[in-house]
Amino acid sequence: MMGVEMKIRVEHKSLVDFKCDLLAVNVFEGEKKLDGAAAAADRALGGLVSRLVRSGEITGKLGETTLFHLGAGRAKKVVIVGLGKRDKFDLEAVRTAASAVIKKAREVRAKIVASIVHGASCGCLDQRDSAKALVEGSVLGVYKFPGYAKEKETPDFQIRELVLIDSDAKKIKPFSAGAKLGLIIAEAENHARDLVNEPSNKMTPTAFAKLAQHIAKINGLKFVSLDPKREGMEALWAVAKGSSEPPRLVALEYRGNPRSKEKIALIGKGITFDSGGISLKSPKRMDEMKSDMAGAAAVLGTMSLLADLKPKKNVIGVIPLTENMPSGHATKPGDVVGSLSGYTIEVTNTDAEGRMILADAITYAKKRGATKLIDVATLTGGCITALGDAATGIMGNDQALLDRIIEVGNRCGQRLWQLPIYDEYKNALKSAIADIKNTSGTGKASPSSGASFLAKFVGETPWAHLDIAGTAFLDKARGYLPEGATGVPVRTLIEFLVS
Ligand code: BES
Ligand code: ZN
Ligand code: ZN
Numbered sequence: 294m295m296g297v298e299m300k301i302r303v304e305h306k307s308l309v310d311f312k313c314d315l316l317a318v319n320v321f322e323g324e325k326k327l328d329g330a331a332a333a334a335d336r337a338l339g340g341l342v343s344r345l346v347r348s349g350e351i352t353g354k355l356g357e358t359t360l361f362h363l364g365a366g367r368a369k370k371v372v373i374v375g376l377g378k379r380d381k382f383d384l385e386a387v388r389t390a391a392s393a394v395i396k397k398a399r400e401v402r403a404k405i406v407a408s409i410v411h412g413a414s415c416g417c418l419d420q421r422d423s424a425k426a427l428v429e430g431s432v433l434g435v436y437k438f439p440g441y442a443k444e445k446e447t448p449d450f451q452i453r454e455l456v457l458i459d460s461d462a463k464k465i466k467p468f469s470a471g472a473k474l475g476l477i478i479a480e481a482e483n484h485a486r487d488l489v490n491e492p493s494n495k496m497t498p499t500a501f502a503k504l505a506q507h508i509a510k511i512n513g514l515k516f517v518s519l520d521p522k523r524e525g526m527e528a529l530w531a532v533a534k535g536s537s538e539p540p541r542l543v544a545l546e547y548r549g550n551p552r553s554k555e556k557i558a559l560i561g562k563g564i565t566f567d568s569g570g571i572s573l574k575s576p577k578r579m580d581e582m583k584s585d586m587a588g589a590a591a592v593l594g595t596m597s598l599l600a601d602l603k604p605k606k607n608v609i610g611v612i613p614l615t616e617n618m619p620s621g622h623a624t625k626p627g628d629v630v631g632s633l634s635g636y637t638i639e640v641t642n643t644d645a646e647g648r649m650i651l652a653d654a655i656t657y658a659k660k661r662g663a664t665k666l667i668d669v670a671t672l673t674g675g676c677i678t679a680l681g682d683a684a685t686g687i688m689g690n691d692q693a694l695l696d697r698i699i700e701v702g703n704r705c706g707q708r709l710w711q712l713p714i715y716d717e718y719k720n721a722l723k724s725a726i727a728d729i730k731n732t733s734g735t736g737k738a739s740p741s742s743g744a745s746f747l748a749k750f751v752g753e754t755p756w757a758h759l760d761i762a763g764t765a766f767l768d769k770a771r772g773y774l775p776e777g778a779t780g781v782p783v784r785t786l787i788e789f790l791v792s
Contacts, residue, residue, distance in 0.1 A: 299435060300454045301428055301476050303468045307460040308333050309367065314403035316368035317394040319411050320346060321379045322353035330409045334371045337363055342373060353377070355386055356393040356772065360401065368407065372397050376411055384418060385706040387411045387426040392434025392773035395452065399435060404453045410468060413459070420464050421471035424457055426706075428475030431455055433780070434773040436483045438490040477601055478787055482780035485587075485594035489766065489778030493566035493583040498533075498614035501563060501586065502541040505593055505612060512600035515546040521613070526653040527631035528638055532646040533615035535570055535623025540615035542657065547599040547608045556607040558663035559596070559786060560654045562647045562670035563589030563614035570617045570643030571625050584778060585647070587765035588669035589614065595786040604791045611658045613650040617643070629727045633657060634750050639727040641734050647672045648731060648743050652750040659754060665694065666756040667789075668747065669782060675739030676712075677763040682771075684710040685764045685782060688744035691755035698757050701792060702785040709759070709785070718745040 308316065308330055318330040325346055327335055335342035338361055345351040351359050355377030362370050374390045376382055390411050398406045408431075412423035435452065457468050488496060488504070502518050509516035519542045521529040526542060533540035564585035568574060574582065589612045596610040624630065628640045633656040638649065647670050658666060676686040685702070687709040689695050695711060702709040718741045721733035729749050733742050744758045764781040767774055 299432065299452045301457070301472050302454060303424070303457045303465055303472055305460070305462050305465050306458050308409070308458065309337070311407050311456070311458050312367040313405040313407040313456065314369050315398050315401065315406045316371045317374055317406065317408035318371065319374050319376050319390065319409070320351060320353040321376050321382070322355070323378060324353065328415055330414060331373060334361070334373065337366050337371070356389050358393050358397045360397060370401060370403065374411075379417070382412070382417055384412070384422055384426040387418070387423055388430030388433070388706055389772040391427045391430030395431040395435045395455070398452055399450055402450050405456065406452055406454065407456045407458050410457050410459065410464070413464060413468070421467040424468040424471030425475035427457065428455070428472045429479045429784070430773045432476060432479035433482060436486060436775055438487060438777060477598060478784060481594040481598050482783040484597070485590040485780045485783050486775070486778040488590040488593070489584045489587045491583070493616070496565055496583070496586065497538050498541045498563070498565055498616065499539060501565065501589065501612070501614050502543050505543045505545060508593060508597045509545045512597060514596065514600065516543070518543045521653065524633070526633045526657070528633070528649040529613050529615065529653040531624045531628070531630040531640060532570070532617050532649050535620045536616035536618040538565070538616050542611070542613045542654065544612070544657070544661065545596045545610040547596065549599065549603060550605045550607055553607060554662070554664065556609055556661070556663050557665045557667065557790070558609045558611055558658035558661070559592045560611045560651060560658055560666060560668040561589035561592030562586065562651055562668070562672065563612045564647060564650065565614065565616050567617045567644070567646065568619060570646060571619050571623050572642045572644040573619055574644060581766060584766040585671050586614070587671050587761060587778060591669050591761070591781065591783050591786065594780065594783045595790070598787050599790070602787065602791050606790055608790060609658060609661055609663060611654045613654040615650060617646040632750070636729060636749065637727040639724040639730040641730045642732040645732045645743070648746045651747055655747065655750045663754065666751060666754055667698070667759070667786070669759045669761060669786070671762045671765050672743045672760045673739040673762055676760040679712065679740060680710055680763050682763045682767055684708040686710060686712045686740045686760035687757060688712050688714050688741065688760070689757040690714070690748060690751065691757070694755050694757050698785065698789055701788040702782065705784040705788045707764070707782050707785045712740050712744070714741055714744050714748060718742045719748065722746055
């Protein structure tokens with residue numbers, strides 16, 4: 294595993310004076326008049342840019358890039374990136390444009406890349422936020438899982454530096470603050486992506502727990518790694534017992550406000566591989582089930598940022614870790630098992646394992662004094678059916694908490710859409726022989742049904758459940774999101790904790 298080693302710098306300089314391999318300037322869609330930086334590039338190119346804008350060859354569509362070689366001047370090449378329509382322009386557009394630029398830079402093997410800060414240069418967006426979004430889009434956009442291939446089609450290329458430049462000295466301070474924040478958040482998100490992209494034979498529960506311990510250590514977080522069976526986590530053990538890989542439950546605690554009794558628990562589903570168990574999944578795309586620990590990766594990524602960002606809150610990250618495998622030792626459909634809460638569970642479907650391990654993790658978080666619960670899980674295929682990869686499903690028992698998460702998610706480009714928890718779904722989980730069953734068996738409304746199961750273990754504690762089944766792992770790259778793991782919802786969680 295490897296992070297992106299691209300340095301970020303902010304410099305007070307005029308565009309024409311900056312020596313670089315590639316300089317990025319921008320145009321808005323449908324606007325013939327060029328902004329300051331694009332106009333300067335146009336002059337250096339003898340009016341070529343404005344001619345192409347007038348002829349419609351440069352449209353300004355969001356993420357469109359047009360590359361020019363400069364004969365003279367300090368920049369070797371210049372790229373004109375489209376920002377889309379001005380009235381739709383926002384921080385998410387900045388991320389998308391920045392990602393298009395950095396991909397172009399990699400393609401043309403530019404070592405030193407300079408960019409004006411889209412959004413701040415036109416005065417449309419907050420200066421600090423624009424610089425943060427630009428760095429996020431660049432660092433997230435350039436991400437590539439290194440993988441294990443010995444033979445590579447294209448040799449790796451490392452962009453050495455991204456420099457944000459502006460000739461206005463007053464902008465340097467907000468740019469630097471935004472760039473610094475954007476870099477650490479995006480790097481944590483990329484790290485979460487790495488963990489999810491890692492195959493399940495490498496990212497075992499044991500390997501994940503070791504990594505969590507390392508992250509806790511370097512950040513000074515209190516850490517425990519528990520054996521679920523010994524702790525009476527019978528629901529988690531019911532999932533784990535079919536596998537040869539030993540399960541774990543790890544907790545990392547950050548105390549930013551020691552005098553307060555408030556404690557937010559972030560709970561991440563950590564199924565390192567979900568075969569379905571005895572209720573075996575079909576082979577089609579089963580390989581993608583290595584990503585069933587994306588919730589765990591996002592929680593660990595978020596916890597890794599707290600020592601740096603120092604929010605005045607107490608936060609505990611709780612991560613239940615196991616494989617879900619069929620074997621002679623595995624839990625069978627119809628089995629009744631206990632749980633840390635004391636409730637008994639009839640396991641009607643062993644593929645509904647996420648809610649089992651989360652049930653014990655939720656109870657554990659409450660025992661550790663959590664006053665607010667946020668769980669993150671690739672919980673249901675039904676959430677993909679409902680929302681695709683356009684939004685994370687959010688459910689819970691505290692509307693103010695849900696509204697707040699939806700609002701911060703929207704602000705940082707990670708959309709969430711609320712789904713209901715009606716009594717009908719809870720009633721459908723009534724079991725004839727246990728306190729609850731883990732599926733309704735109807736196949737209906739599975740995201741809401743899954744949340745209804747969790748609600749039993751949550752009780753009255755304010756709680757939000759994020760179903761990231763559709764948003765955590767993509768089959769096709771989009772904007773600054775790569776194919777494979779996306780790192781969702783690290784940015785939302787961190788924004789929630791720091792704002
Ligand atoms: N990990 C899956 C959900 C999932 C599916 C995530 C596809 C990402 C992509 C989860 O454990 C699962 O299998 N859920 C079942 C629940 C059902 C048995 C009620 C599902 O969605 O089919
Ligand atoms: Zn499953
Ligand atoms: Zn699963």
